[in-house]
Amino acid sequence: MEVIRSQKRTASNDVVSNPKIPLYLTAPPLEVRLEEFELFAIDRLRVLKGVSDGLARGKNPKEMDDVVDALWKEHMRHSDASEMLNKDIISHFVIRLVYCRSDELKKWFLSMETALFRHRFRLRNFEAQRAIVGEFGLPYKAVTGAELEVPFEEVPDLVAGRRVLIQKGHAFVAGSQLVSLVVTQFRSHISKALILTNRKWMTTIREREKDRLTPIVEALSTTYVGPDYSQSSEYADISLKDIDQVSKSSFPLCMRHLFEKLREDHHLKHGGRMQLGLFLKGVGLKLDDALAFWRAEFSKKVGSERFDKEYAYGIRHNYGKEGKRTDYTPYACQKIISSAPGAGDHHGCPYRHFSEDNLRAALGRMGLSSRGMEDVMDKVRNKHFQLACTLTFEAVYGTSCDVGINHPNQYFEESQKILKSKTPAAPV
Amino acid sequence: MFITSEFTTARNLFPYTDIHKWLSYGHDGKHPGCDEYYFGRREFSFTLENDVYLRYKSFKSVSSLEHAIKSCFPYKIDIGAVYSVDPDKRHAYSQTGTNVFTPVERELVFDIDITDYDDVRYCCSGADVCSKCWPLMTVAIKVIHTSLKEDFGFKHILWVFSGRRGVHCWVCDPKARRMTNEQRSAVAEYFRVYKGNENNARKVALMGYSLHPFLARSYVDFLKGFFEGELQANQSIFSTKDKYDKILEMISDEDIQSELREKWEKSANRSSLSEEAISLVRWEQLKNTLQSKKHKAPTLRMCVEEIVFTFTYPRIDLEVSKQMNHLLKAPFCVHPKTGRVCVPIDPNNCDEFDPLAVPTLSQLIEEINSGGSKMDVDDDDDDDDTDTSLLGKSIKFFRSSFLEPLLKSCKEEIESSYKTKIGKSKDSFSW
Numbered sequence: 001m002e003v004i005r006s007q008k009r010t011a012s013n014d015v016v017s018n019p020k021i022p023l024y025l026t027a028p029p030l031e032v033r034l035e036e037f038e039l040f041a042i043d044r045l046r047v048l049k050g051v052s053d054g055l056a057r058g059k060n061p062k063e064m065d066d067v068v069d070a071l072w073k074e075h076m077r078h079s080d081a082s083e084m085l086n087k088d089i090i091s092h093f094v095i096r097l098v099y100c101r102s103d104e105l106k107k108w109f110l111s112m113e114t115a116l117f118r119h120r121f122r123l124r125n126f127e128a129q130r131a132i133v134g135e136f137g138l139p140y141k142a143v144t145g146a147e148l149e150v151p152f153e154e155v156p157d158l159v160a161g162r163r164v165l166i167q168k169g170h171a172f173v174a175g176s177q178l179v180s181l182v183v184t185q186f187r188s189h190i191s192k193a194l195i196l197t198n199r200k201w202m203t204t205i206r207e208r209e210k211d212r213l214t215p216i217v218e219a220l221s222t223t224y225v226g227p228d229y230s231q232s233s234e235y236a237d238i239s240l241k242d243i244d245q246v247s248k249s250s251f252p253l254c255m256r257h258l259f260e261k262l263r264e265d266h267h268l269k270h271g272g273r274m275q276l277g278l279f280l281k282g283v284g285l286k287l288d289d290a291l292a293f294w295r296a297e298f299s300k301k302v303g304s305e306r307f308d309k310e311y312a313y314g315i316r317h318n319y320g321k322e323g324k325r326t327d328y329t330p331y332a333c334q335k336i337i338s339s340a341p342g343a344g345d346h347h348g349c350p351y352r353h354f355s356e357d358n359l360r361a362a363l364g365r366m367g368l369s370s371r372g373m374e375d376v377m378d379k380v381r382n383k384h385f386q387l388a389c390t391l392t393f394e395a396v397y398g399t400s401c402d403v404g405i406n407h408p409n410q411y412f413e414e415s416q417k418i419l420k421s422k423t424p425a426a427p428v
Numbered sequence: 429m430f431i432t433s434e435f436t437t438a439r440n441l442f443p444y445t446d447i448h449k450w451l452s453y454g455h456d457g458k459h460p461g462c463d464e465y466y467f468g469r470r471e472f473s474f475t476l477e478n479d480v481y482l483r484y485k486s487f488k489s490v491s492s493l494e495h496a497i498k499s500c501f502p503y504k505i506d507i508g509a510v511y512s513v514d515p516d517k518r519h520a521y522s523q524t525g526t527n528v529f530t531p532v533e534r535e536l537v538f539d540i541d542i543t544d545y546d547d548v549r550y551c552c553s554g555a556d557v558c559s560k561c562w563p564l565m566t567v568a569i570k571v572i573h574t575s576l577k578e579d580f581g582f583k584h585i586l587w588v589f590s591g592r593r594g595v596h597c598w599v600c601d602p603k604a605r606r607m608t609n610e611q612r613s614a615v616a617e618y619f620r621v622y623k624g625n626e627n628n629a630r631k632v633a634l635m636g637y638s639l640h641p642f643l644a645r646s647y648v649d650f651l652k653g654f655f656e657g658e659l660q661a662n663q664s665i666f667s668t669k670d671k672y673d674k675i676l677e678m679i680s681d682e683d684i685q686s687e688l689r690e691k692w693e694k695s696a697n698r699s700s701l702s703e704e705a706i707s708l709v710r711w712e713q714l715k716n717t718l719q720s721k722k723h724k725a726p727t728l729r730m731c732v733e734e735i736v737f738t739f740t741y742p743r744i745d746l747e748v749s750k751q752m753n754h755l756l757k758a759p760f761c762v763h764p765k766t767g768r769v770c771v772p773i774d775p776n777n778c779d780e781f782d783p784l785a786v787p788t789l790s791q792l793i794e795e796i797n798s799g800g801s802k803m804d805v806d807d808d809d810d811d812d813d814t815d816t817s818l819l820g821k822s823i824k825f826f827r828s829s830f831l832e833p834l835l836k837s838c839k840e841e842i843e844s845s846y847k848t849k850i851g852k853s854k855d856s857f858s859w
Contacts, residue, residue, distance in 0.1 A: 152580065153607065156614035162640040166618075169581030169603070 020085060021120050023135055024092050025189065032090050038216050041098065043075040044091035045220070048112040053404050055115060056384055061122070068119035096190075097205070097213075098220045100198040110194065114187045121182055126175045133178060136185045146175040155181050240289050250415035252389060252408045253350045253362060254336060255279050261346045266301035271339065271347040273311075275331055277318050282330035282409040287319045332407045333386050351376075351385040368395050437793050438762045439498050441769075442505075443823055447758065448490035450831055451507070453600075454838030461846025469532075471508030471515040473755050474500055483508075483755075484515035503764045506755035509534035510605075531752040536582075536604040536612060538619075539748040539756065540568050541594035548739045550663050550671065555765075557593045557783055560662035565595050566778045567654045568742035571646045572597065572619065573775040579642055580615070584834045586826075587773040589786060591763025595773060596756060600834055602841060609751055616749040618642070621741045631678075632737045634730040647733060651740045656711070659739060666710035667703040669696070675714075678735055680727040684717055759826070762789050771822040774829065787818040 032040070050071040054064050076091075078084035092113070099109035121129060126146065133140060133148065141149040152171040158164045158180050164171040173181055206214050238246050247259045258276040262268050268276065273294075280290060294315055298307040313322060320327035333349065341348040350359055359380065363373050372395035379388040390405045397418045405411050448467065449456075455466040468488045474497075475481050482500075487493040497505065509531035513521055518529040542565060546553050551560040569587055576582045576599060584600040607615075621643070622631055639647065659665070666672045672692060676685045692710055701709070715732055722728045748754055761770050767788040773781045795818055 152614075153603075153611050156610050160614040160617035162618055162642065165641055166579040167581075168578070 021117065021124070021132060022085065022089050022092070023132070023186070023189070024089065024096075024193070027093050028086075028089050030086055030090060034212070036090070037094055037213070038220070040087050040091040041094040041220055043087070044095055046075045047071045048095070048109075048116065051112050051115050051119075052108070056387060057404075061119075064115070065119050065122050068116060069123060072120070094217075095220070096194065096197055097201060098217050100194045100201055101217075106194045106198070110187065110190055113190055114183060117186050118179060118183050121179055126178075129175070129178050129182075132182055136182060136189075138181070138185065143172060148173045148178070148181075150181060154184065156184065238284050240285075240293055243285075243293065246283075249419060250412050252405070252411040253366065253392060254348070255408055255412075256366070257350055257362065258346050262297055266297050269345050269347075271341060271345050273314065274318070275336060275339075275347040277315060278328055278330040279408050279412075281318060281328075283412055287316065287321065290315055290319070330407070330409050333389070333405065336408070337385050349385050349389075351380050351388040352383075356380075363392065366392065366396060368392065437796065438503075438789055439501070441760075441792060441819060442497065443760055443826075444490050444494045444497075446823065446826060446831060447760070448493060449835065450600075453602075453605075454835055454842050459839070459842055459846070461842045461849075465514075466510065468514050469512070470510045471755070472758075473506040473508060474502035475504035475506075476500060476502055484518060486515040503762075505758045505761050507758050508755045509752045533605040534752040536599035536607055536615065537749060537754070537756050538572060538597040538599075538616075539590070539594065539745040540565060540572075540597075540742060541590070541745060543593060544743040544745070547674075548663075548665075550665075555593055559782070559784070562783055563654070563658050563662065564740070565783075566781070567650055567740055568744075569595060569597075569773065569775050569778045570650050571742050572744070574649070575619070575642055575646070584830065584837070585775065586759070586830050587775050587778070588759045589768070589771050589773055589781070589783060590757065591761070591768050591770045591786075592766045593783075596759075596770075598756075598759075602838070612752070613746075613750045616744065616746045619742065619744055620746060621737055622743050632734045632741070633727075634734050634737065637729075639730070639733065643737075646741070647736065651736050655736045655740050656708075660707050660711065661704050663739075664703040664707040665739065666692075666707040666714075669693070672710065675735060678738065679718070679731055681721070681724060684721055684724075684728075688714060688717060760822075769819065769822070771819075772826050772830065774825060792818055 047068075051064075051068060054067040059067060076084065076087060078087060095109065099105040121132065124132070130142070130148075138150060138154060143149050149170050149172055152159050152164075152166050152169055155164060155171050155173060155177070158171065158173065158177055159166065163177065164173055166172075209217075244263075247256055251259060255276055258268060258272050261272070262276065277290070277294075280293075285293065291312060294311065295304055295307050298304075298311055302310075316322045318328050336347070337349040337352050339348050341353055350362060354362065356377065360373060360377070363376060368376065372391070376388045376391045376395070379385075379391060386404060386406055389411070390401050393401050393405055393411060393414070397415060399418060401414065405414075451470055452467045455462045455464065457464045465488075468486055470486060471483070472485045472487070472493070473481065473483045474485060482502075485496065487496060508515075510533040511518070512528060512530050512532050515529075521529045542549070542552075542557050542561060543554060545561070545564050549561040549564065552558050573585060573587070576585055576597075582599050582601045582604055586598040586600065588596045588598070590596055621634075623633070634643070638644070664671070665675065669692075673689075676689055679685050679688075688710075691713065695706075714735075718728060718731050722731070748756065757770060759770050759772060762768070763770060767790060768783075768786045769789070769792070771786055
């Protein structure tokens with residue numbers, strides 16, 4: 001696969017009538033523009049993260065079929081079938097490059113790609129499925145119209161569950177069980193491919209591409225793939241007079257805690273100022289209002305002169321009015337969860353960083369019932385912090401949040417949507 | 429434990445040549461297709477007298493194996509996997525990249541130990557075994573052996589007495605030796621039915637509308653007859669309240685449990701029948717009751733079969749089978765606690781096998797001292813029918829039923845894969 005700069009891509013000539021599932025056996029001889037290299041990968045990452053989310057929520061296979069179908073249509077579809085296939089293949093190989101670089105990344109990639117493959121396969125009819133079995137080069141015999149005979153070694157999980165008849169080393173696999181057969185093949189192939197790709201990366205690609213692809217590849221593995229909330233939307237436009245009320249009604253726990261501590265102590269350390277400050281920016285607080293807000297609080301502790309001298313600059317910096325004028329984006333959950341709050345800090349993710357007692361108390365103040373709290377604590381114990389926050393959201397607003405929370409500003413916007421739909425006129 | 433002179437006998441009686449031939453799988457260097465380093469890549473482990481455990485021992489030839497055993501005095505010898513390089517030299521190879529130290533071949537092995545059946549045998553417990561409970565091992569061999577042959581198509585299967593209270597199985601087909609851990613795990617799980625621990629009363633749960641053909645065949649051909657015949661005779665599993673309560677708990681319907689319990693409590697002292705007869709009567713009653721009431725709940729549908737499986741179906745040690753690097757005791761070792769030799773068992777005649785009649789080391793020593801029958805276990809001469817020694821029969825069986833057919837098929841494979849590689853004509857080479 002060749003990556004080129006801003007040139008028109010060579011039109012692919014293959015006409016694909018059915019939505020085909022490629023097996024990613026070899027990198028295809030396609031040209032791809034540098035921008036597409038990253039964009040295609042991000043779209044596929046959205047699909048893979050959606051799969052990961054669905055699995056973590058314990059969705060059953062049929063539900064996962066629907067999840068995958070929806071995710072694929074949303075992020076990977078193209079009106080031209082061959083364009084869609086190309087994007088499918090290219091994005092897979094890019095992500096493979098990104099995720100081959102450590103054991104943890106490899107494991108995640110292998111699990112998610114295999115799950116994605118499994119559910120895409122399940123959505124196909126028997127003929128299409130049989131064609132795919134053939135493509136793996138498996139020594140199979142079609143026995144009846146709906147059964148294949150394969151060596152038992154090819155279907156270990158069917159053997160283990162005694163779900164197939166075995167005779168003289170041959171397993172008789174029903175159509176509905178083909179999934180197991182191909183998934184085993186697929187997983188094995190991708191697992192080996194990851195090792196080879198890693199070797200190639202380490203020995204040649206990383207060095208050769210250090211000015212072009214390598215920085216993109218290294219960034220992609222930690223990319224947050226949702227909206228960045230740098231521009232306030234219709235649901236995020238608050239003014240100072242509303243801020244206290246809004247903090248109680250629509251802030252996620254992490255921001256509510258920071259806000260309460262700020263009101264209480266009239267101070268926040270740097271980590272807290274960044275996390276809350278950028279969040280407020282995403283929520284629609286204009287620079288002037290932000291300066292007024294922080295000054296009002298800090299001057300109660302350090303005086304307004306010191307505020308102007310030491311803290312105002314930082315706030316202006318967050319809004320892109322100082323220094324290199326980067327308009328910083330509010331932190332996503334991923335970033336907040338992985339932060340390391342120390343003594344005197346109040347930032348971070350409460351689901352991760354609070355003790356169980358403190359978390360329970362905080363959730364109680366948000367109005368969770370004991371039953372709701374147990375569900376949330378269960379997620380916390382299993383280290384699914386974002387799911388815990390999602391459950392909290394669902395409990396507080398009495399509604400389900402299928403996409404899952406992965407950004408505090410998303411929590412805020414979704415919350416505002418719900419509250420405004422209930423009482424359109426009143427400020428919430 | 430042994431005294432030195434006994435040790436010497438044990439080491440002299442170990443059939444080095446046969447073991448070497450077996451584990452070489454035809455790579456005897458006499459054919460250009462042979463891998464002369466194959467045997468040297470096999471791991472052995474020695475357990476020495478003061479429980480010192482030496483792993484990753486490997487030997488280039490039968491004489492270096494013999495020499496090591498005769499100088500180290502191991503009282504237990506285990507056989508491990510064939511690795512990618514000599515286990516002795518493993519430190520020279522990294523753990524990642526292309527040149528790794530990793531297992532490449534290993535027999536598919538099973539270990540069945542009678543202590544895993546302690547909850548269903550009343551005659552013995554722990555390390556003891558007797559003629560009343562040993563039949564559990566016999567039926568286990570029959571079930572597993574039949575499946576290995578009929579379901580999986582394996583041909584070269586060696587069953588060995590573990591020396592005290594169980595059996596080992598070595599499946600030596602090339603296909604079996606090359607199985608991955610995942611595939612071994614799959615076969616082990618295929619054989620797994622019993623999922624018991626002290627927390628559940630119903631340790632066998634047969635789901636679905638009908639039994640898998642493997643389970644159905646095992647039930648019809650072996651388990652049902654064994655349960656209703658030999659097991660009842662030996663164990664009388666319904667004869668006392670303690671015993672039958674355990675079985676009643678496996679029935680997931682309280683009403684049926686009470687009905688039977690009442691009936692049996694009433695009849696407890698009134699009968700003049702033997703324990704065995706009482707047991708059989710109660711079994712019939714249980715079967716009839718369940719037959720008429722099985723529609724009450726799905727969990728009752730196969731309750732009768734579940735009870736039979738609980739008491740009779742093989743319980744293998746899953747961990748032994750799942751990993752290629754698991755070591756297993758070598759055949760023909762002497763068990764340190766019983767002194768018995770770990771002799772092969774004929775799966776086609778396993779009813780005849782009596783663990784208490786297996787030659788012990790002291791018997792063998794006596795045989796030697798009394799100048800008894802000629803005994804030379806290292807004698808290569810298969811036609812020697814004059815060897816009527818205690819161990820001779822076992823060695824003979826090992827050679828004729830297992831080793832010879834195995835080596836024949838191995839050599840055929842080496843020859844044919846060599847030919848494929850070279851593309852030469854059929855008559856160029858011969859053994």
